[in-house]
Amino acid sequence: xxxxNTAGWRPEMGPAQHPDQESHAQETASGDKGLMLEEPLIxxxxxxxxxxxxxxxxxxxxSDTLERFRRKSQAALPGLTEPETVRHYTRLSRQxxxxxxxxxxxxxxxxxxxxxxxxxxxxxxxxxxxHPLAPQQTTRGALAVINELAHWLITLTGMHGVAMTxxxxxxxxxxxxxxxxxxxxxxxxxxxxxxVPESAHGTNPATxxxxxxDIENIPATAEGRVDxxxxxxxxxxxxxxxxxxxxxxxxxxxxxxxxxxxxxxAAGGYVYCDGANFNAIVGRVRPGDLGVDAMHINLHKTFxxxxxxxxxxxxxxxxxxxxxxxxxxxxxxxxxDGTVRLIEEExxxxxxxxxxxxxxxxxxxxxxxxTRALTYILSHGADGLKQVAxxxxxxxxxxxxxxxxxxxxxxxxxxxxxxxxxFSDDNLPDGFSTLDIAKGLIDEGxxxxxxxxPLVVHGAMLIEPTExxxxxGLDRFIGSMRSLAARAKASDATLKTAPHYxxxxxxxxxxxxxxxxxxxxxx
Amino acid sequence: xxxxxLTKADRNEMLGVIGAATVDDLxxxxxxxxxxxxxxxxxxxxxxxxxxxxxxxxLAAKNLSAGAAPFFLGAGAYRHHIPASVDHLIQxxxxxxxxxxxxxxxxQGTLQVLxxxxxxxxxxxxxxxxxxxMYDGSTACWEAVAMAGRITKRRKAVIDRGLHPHYVSxxxxxxxxxxxxxxxxxxxxxxxxxxxxxxSAIDAETSCVVVQYPDLLGRIPDLAAIxxxxxxxxxxxxxxxxxxxxxxxxxxxxxxxADIVVGExxxxxxxxxxxxxxxGLFGCREKFMRQMPGRLCGETVDAEGKRGFVxxxxxxxxxxxxxxxxxxxxxxxxxxALAFSIHMxxxxxxxxxxxxxxNHARAQDLAERLAKVSGVTILNGAYFNEFTVILPxxxxxxxxxxxxxxxxxxxxLGRLYPDDAALANGLLVTATECTTAEDIEALAxxxxxxxx
Numbered sequence: 001x002x003x004x005n006t007a008g009w010r011p012e013m014g015p016a017q018h019p020d021q022e023s024h025a026q027e028t029a030s031g032d033k034g035l036m037l038e039e040p041l042i043x044x045x046x047x048x049x050x051x052x053x054x055x056x057x058x059x060x061x062x063s064d065t066l067e068r069f070r071r072k073s074q075a076a077l078p079g080l081t082e083p084e085t086v087r088h089y090t091r092l093s094r095q096x097x098x099x100x101x102x103x104x105x106x107x108x109x110x111x112x113x114x115x116x117x118x119x120x121x122x123x124x125x126x127x128x129x130x131h132p133l134a135p136q137q138t139t140r141g142a143l144a145v146i147n148e149l150a151h152w153l154i155t156l157t158g159m160h161g162v163a164m165t166x167x168x169x170x171x172x173x174x175x176x177x178x179x180x181x182x183x184x185x186x187x188x189x190x191x192x193x194x195x196v197p198e199s200a201h202g203t204n205p206a207t208x209x210x211x212x213x214d215i216e217n218i219p220a221t222a223e224g225r226v227d228x229x230x231x232x233x234x235x236x237x238x239x240x241x242x243x244x245x246x247x248x249x250x251x252x253x254x255x256x257x258x259x260x261x262x263x264x265x266a267a268g269g270y271v272y273c274d275g276a277n278f279n280a281i282v283g284r285v286r287p288g289d290l291g292v293d294a295m296h297i298n299l300h301k302t303f304x305x306x307x308x309x310x311x312x313x314x315x316x317x318x319x320x321x322x323x324x325x326x327x328x329x330x331x332x333x334x335x336x337d338g339t340v341r342l343i344e345e346e347x348x349x350x351x352x353x354x355x356x357x358x359x360x361x362x363x364x365x366x367x368x369x370x371t372r373a374l375t376y377i378l379s380h381g382a383d384g385l386k387q388v389a390x391x392x393x394x395x396x397x398x399x400x401x402x403x404x405x406x407x408x409x410x411x412x413x414x415x416x417x418x419x420x421x422x423f424s425d426d427n428l429p430d431g432f433s434t435l436d437i438a439k440g441l442i443d444e445g446x447x448x449x450x451x452x453x454p455l456v457v458h459g460a461m462l463i464e465p466t467e468x469x470x471x472x473g474l475d476r477f478i479g480s481m482r483s484l485a486a487r488a489k490a491s492d493a494t495l496k497t498a499p500h501y502x503x504x505x506x507x508x509x510x511x512x513x514x515x516x517x518x519x520x521x522x523x
Numbered sequence: 524x525x526x527x528x529l530t531k532a533d534r535n536e537m538l539g540v541i542g543a544a545t546v547d548d549l550x551x552x553x554x555x556x557x558x559x560x561x562x563x564x565x566x567x568x569x570x571x572x573x574x575x576x577x578x579x580x581x582l583a584a585k586n587l588s589a590g591a592a593p594f595f596l597g598a599g600a601y602r603h604h605i606p607a608s609v610d611h612l613i614q615x616x617x618x619x620x621x622x623x624x625x626x627x628x629x630x631q632g633t634l635q636v637l638x639x640x641x642x643x644x645x646x647x648x649x650x651x652x653x654x655x656x657m658y659d660g661s662t663a664c665w666e667a668v669a670m671a672g673r674i675t676k677r678r679k680a681v682i683d684r685g686l687h688p689h690y691v692s693x694x695x696x697x698x699x700x701x702x703x704x705x706x707x708x709x710x711x712x713x714x715x716x717x718x719x720x721x722x723s724a725i726d727a728e729t730s731c732v733v734v735q736y737p738d739l740l741g742r743i744p745d746l747a748a749i750x751x752x753x754x755x756x757x758x759x760x761x762x763x764x765x766x767x768x769x770x771x772x773x774x775x776x777x778x779x780x781a782d783i784v785v786g787e788x789x790x791x792x793x794x795x796x797x798x799x800x801x802x803g804l805f806g807c808r809e810k811f812m813r814q815m816p817g818r819l820c821g822e823t824v825d826a827e828g829k830r831g832f833v834x835x836x837x838x839x840x841x842x843x844x845x846x847x848x849x850x851x852x853x854x855x856x857x858x859x860a861l862a863f864s865i866h867m868x869x870x871x872x873x874x875x876x877x878x879x880x881x882n883h884a885r886a887q888d889l890a891e892r893l894a895k896v897s898g899v900t901i902l903n904g905a906y907f908n909e910f911t912v913i914l915p916x917x918x919x920x921x922x923x924x925x926x927x928x929x930x931x932x933x934x935x936l937g938r939l940y941p942d943d944a945a946l947a948n949g950l951l952v953t954a955t956e957c958t959t960a961e962d963i964e965a966l967a968x969x970x971x972x973x974x975x
Contacts, residue, residue: 042639042868051874053606055956058880062772063887065905069743071774071876075646079871082608089636089865093617096632100616106625114620115526117572122796123610126583131596132798133934134587135926141585142797155566167658167799168854181700211700253552284550289557308858309633310623310818312658312800328696345692346941358696362599362661362689362787363798375579381569382562384524390546391529397549398537416541416549442629470528471537497826502628505826509627512823512835516812518652519642 036503039091043520046078052085076523095503096309097447103469103477105399107420107450107462108201108249110279110301115379118304118372127371132363136342142367143340147332149374153297153318156385158288161324163317164331165365169276172296172315173207173243175328175360179294179319180241180270181211182326182357191240191269197226199250199454204243204274213240220456224250224411224422232263241270246290247277247418249454250411251396251462261291270294270323278302279466280393280419283386293320299366303373314369325355330364391467392419395474399463402478406485410457419466425459432488432495434459439506440487442499444480524569589795589931593962593969595889597909597953598739598934599660599687599765600798601790603878604957609792609865613858623818623854627833628825633857634832637820640864647767647867647875648784649775650806654817655834656855657803660787661693664733664763666805666816667783668694671731671759672703673814679728681758682707683721683749685738687765688939694733704728709943712913714904716744722752729758731783736762736776737769739939741903741910741951750780759783766790767804768955769907771872771879783807792866793859802859812836818855878956882908885954885963892967893952898974902949909953911936914974918950921973930969 031038062070080088097104104111122128130142150162163179166172177194184191194213196204198220205215216234219227226244242264246254254260261271273287273295279302281287287295299305299314319327330344333351342364343351380388393416400421404412408426411417425434438448438461450462465474487495499505529537534546543549550558562568570578589602596602613619617632624630624637637655644653657663668680680698682691682705691707698705706724711717716738725732732753737743750760762776764786776784788802789795807815813836821835870878886908890901898915914921918935925932936949954963 039635041635043642046871048872051871051877052869053874053878055874055877055881057877058884060884060887062880062883063905066743066772066883066907069773069905071770071772072778074872074876075770075775077643077646077867077870077872077875079874080868082606082869085865085868086608086612088868089612089618090615092632092635093612093615094632095629095635096617096621097626097629098617099620104620104622106622109622111620111622113526117575119614119619121576121579121583124580124583125588125590126586128794128796129588129590129602130586130797131589131594131602131795131931132600133596133598133938134589134931135922137923138587138926138931139797141582144582144585145579152566155563167662170854171658171662178696178700212702253550255552255554258554258557281553283563284559285553285557286559286563290554306619306858307622309618309621309630309636309861310857311656311854312856312859313854314800344938344941358699359689359692360662360696361659361693361799362687363659363801366799367797368800371579375575378567378570378575378578379526379572380524382564382566384527384569386559386562387524387527390549391527391534393549394529394534394537394541394546397541397543401541415552416543438626439628442626447629448626467527467529471530471533473528499628503631504628504829504831507627507825507831507833508823509833509835512821512833513837516819516835517822518812518819518835519638519645 037091037094039088041520042078042080042088043522045084045088046080048074048076048078051079052081102446103465103473104447105449105463105465106447107464108276109450110464110466111307112304112466113468114304114306115376117379118375121375122368122371127367140339143332143342145370145374146364147334147340149370150332152377153316156282157295157318158286159318160321161319161327163319163327165328165360166296166315166317167361167366168311168313169296169298169315170203170207171360172317173203173274174210175317176272176294176296177207177211178357179323179326180272183270183323184240186355191238193239195231195234195239195242197244199248199456200243200245201249201274201276208243223414224252225254226256226260228256228260231260235263235267235269237268239267239269241272243272243274245274245277247280251417251420251422252411252414253418257290265291276301277419280389282389283382284389293323299369299373304376305369305372312366312369314366325353326357328358328360329356388467395465395467395469396421398474399465399478403481406482420462420464422457423461424457428488429491434461436488436495436498437461437484439498440484440495441480443501446477446480587929587931592929592931593965594931595933595952595954595966596931598939598951599689599787600795601766601953601955602795602957603768603790603955605792605794605866606869609862612865613862618861619858624834627831631831634820636861636864638822638832640860641820643864643867644804645806647770647775648806649777650784651809652812653804653806654815655820656860657805657817658856659799659801659803660763660765660785661690663785663803663805664690665694665697667761667785668703668731668733670783670814670816671761674811675730675757675759677728677730678702679704679706679730681721681724681729681732683734683738683744684708684710684717685740685742685744686733686735686763687739690763709940710740712902712946712949714902716742718745718748721749725752725756725758727756729756731759731761733761733763736764737766737907741906743773743905746776746779746781761785766908768875768879768882771875772883772907782811788863792862800856800859802856802863881956882954885956885958886910889952889954889963892963896967896970899970908955909951912950912952914948914950917947921950924973925969928969930966932966932969
């Protein structure tokens with residue numbers, strides 16, 4: 001047993017440093033404390049040379065032609081039996097916070113409940129056990145799913161077309177920006193500048209730079225919105241377009257978006273809208289009505305596909321009539337007889353899509369996310385989706401108005417917020433930071449909000465409750481936030497060392513980066 | 524609505540706290556012209572669980588799933604048996620409904636899995652370090668090309684003829700916009716890879732040589748020879764593995780001189796799912812670590828000195844670096860990486876070798892039987908679990924006719940290379956541990972019928 005818990009707590013380390021000595025007075029020999037479990041690495045649990053899978057022996061020896069390519073030695077990886085494996089991952093799972101355990105109010109991430117019907121549908125053999133290159137005559141239902149979801153996304157956004165293949169939000173952004181680039185190339189124009197508001201998420205400038213654009217920042221007004229005058233003044237023949245997030249990262253609707261779009265179009269540019277915050281307006285406002293040319297939709301945000309500990313995502317991009325011809329391959333098309341066809345390279349010209357900028361990835365997109373998202377959409381319908389936006393916005397405003405007397409709400413006077421409430425560290429006393437509030441929330445049993453983003457607000461705390469939190473749940477969260485603000489005000493030193501009740505205390509990120517250890521070093 | 528907990532009374536009470544009369548007052552910033560009065564027209568309204576299940580079930584039933592027919596498709600997506608515990612564990616809510624581990628104190632489960640995953644991938648590939656995964660194999664492949672450009676300060680990628688055409692296409696799309704040069708030609712129907720050809724294309728401008736291993740036609744390239752030539756010219760070797768089970772039998776690319784090894788991890792733990800979500804694998808030599816794209820998990824200690832894990836080297840990433848980031852990617856394929864890692868934990872190196880031996884044996888059985896079909900010849904010299912057969916007519920037609928007989932007979936090269944008539948009669952076939960003797964006989968019999 002001494003091989004286990006090698007770097008965790010050991011008796012010779014003495015009592016842990018803790019402000020509340022009593023609860024830690026009794027250290028244990030195992031390192032576990034009741035239901036607080038320590039778990040070794042798989043490499044410490046098993047040794048290479050074993051396996052937990054029963055495989056019938058091969059019926060014949062490898063062919064002679066393969067001999068010179070043979071591996072000299074097995075990959076040095078342990079194989080654990082099923083009971084060991086199930087226990088390892090179950091124990092690890094208990095060190096994670098998750099939506100299923102409580103509110104997860106990460107701003108801009110839309111951590112809503114993930115319906116289990118989605119999971120059940122995605123696992124139907126007709127979807128889960130289907131090869132992407134199976135003959136089209138055997139995949140009609142799968143192609144119909146892609147096409148039906150595409151129809152919903154186009155209709156909900158009031159746009160002309162949609163590219164379904166991007167694999168995540170940032171990939172969708174890239175797709176939209178490449179459409180803009182392709183459209184400019186088709187016009188024979190070399191516009192080099194992409195305008196990005198300074199409140200934008202970092203992927204916006206990263207994506208535009210990757211596509212070869214020069215980035216110029218547009219300032220925000222004191223009300224937390226795009227500075228319309230500054231933007232208009234910068235438009236000209238060198239400007240390819242603008243990337244705007246609406247609702248923006250301060251949680252506010254950009255009321256001038258249509259005016260901005262008209263000005264950008266008049267100057268020959270295109271409008272990219274970051275759709276990360278679509279949950280605030282789904283079913284209530286169509287971005288197409290605001291002059292948007294391209295917008296990615298994070299299916300894992302607005303349409304509830306699971307975040308999975310960081311992916312996989314899915315980022316379809318809706319496109320205006322001006323950009324649709326340049327969208328990537330493949331795509332689906334509904335034929336006159338009602339069947340849905342997959343249009344790949346060989347059929348693109350025949351289907352009038354010869355200007356497609358190419359392929360963004362192998363195969364046809366995140367099908368497993370499409371089945372889940374369509375299931376979610378059909379469950380809600382047009383009326384339910386509208387209710388989603390309304391409840392999401394209502395919940396956020398309720399949080400905003402329930403906390404603005406104890407925390408600084410920099411745009412509290414700008415009117416109602418959309419789906420997320422933004423606070424700064426302005427009201428925190430000296431010596432206490434946004435990070436302390438976040439770590440204090442962990443002890444309160446909540447996942448922290450998004451912190452230090454957007455960058456335009458000092459010590460930003462961005463809270464997105466989503467529509468799937470009940471009022472009682474929000475009241476508990478608000479109570480915890482008010483308690484933390486009071487503890488900071490009372491200079492409670494234990495807040496500076498929070499969390500105390502998580503599987504780990506604050507982790508040393510500097511050491512991790514200075515001397516990176518990215519894999520297990522043992523044998 | 525079953526997913527919306529607020530009651531009418533809650534909503535009214537909350538509006539009172541906010542100081543708004545109606546929920547419409549919260550949308551005042553939306554210009555009047557863009558405000559919609561009611562639900563968007565022309566779309567259905569909410570539906571019960573049962574109704575949705577019925578609708579989606581009917582669509583699922585219109586597909587012929589791999590398990591419902593003799594099945595021989597591969598070409599970058601492989602059907603393997605996934606142990607029952609894998610899907611059970613990835614559905615635990617603590618994994619399924621967690622997010623990126625930005626708060627490491629309450630995400631050690633996800634982080635430790637990523638650390639174990641990175642170790643598994645590095646050891647499988649024979650490289651020093653691996654990242655926490657990418658979108659899929661094709662995007663990982665392009666990211667490797669871009670990374671080689673950053674390291675060598677050169678812009679020309681020499682791509683071997685045997686790289687999956689979707690991967691080539693993805694790289695070409697990106698290169699068109701970044702100005703990189705892609706030197707690539709379609710494959711020829713020859714028994715072995717064109718090692719001399721790819722080596723002769725390397726010059727002083729070459730940043731990297733990209734070689735799929737085994738290649739699209741199922742042949743096995745001589746990575747060591749290509750590595751030597753690439754390194755001699757100051758270029759990097761990128762190996763691309765689309766069937767990771769092959770590494771149970773074949774030497775790890777890193778041990779043969781590959782500087783960057785990328786791959787598609789779908790074959791281990793992740794189902795076919797009609798093409799996605801899949802799992803990009805990415806590893807490299809330690810000296811290139813800081814040029815690697817994607818998320819990385821690293822070991823550290825907490826305030827009490829206990830071992831713990833965090834996301835690290837994020838100074839490469841877009842949320843810090845903005846337009847100067849190494850890549851615009853800000854996610855990985857977390858849940859797919861978890862599935863891969865659990866399946867690999869069950870297999871171990873030993874199980875992977877056994878699995879690979881069975882796959883190869885089934886493929887030998889398949890090749891032997893198909894060789895007896897009149898008019899069919901086997902192209903490959905060496906192969907693992909996938910190889911190319913040459914038919915006496917266009918393989919696209921044959922695949923369709925086989926499907927009419929409820930046999931999923933393989934991937935026609937015509938589907939992958941529509942413009943290349945010389946490849947039209949080629950058919951890629953794959954056998955795995957799922958393939959039975961009856962399946963093989965069914966394909967052979969159907970093929971005899973179609974070709975008669």
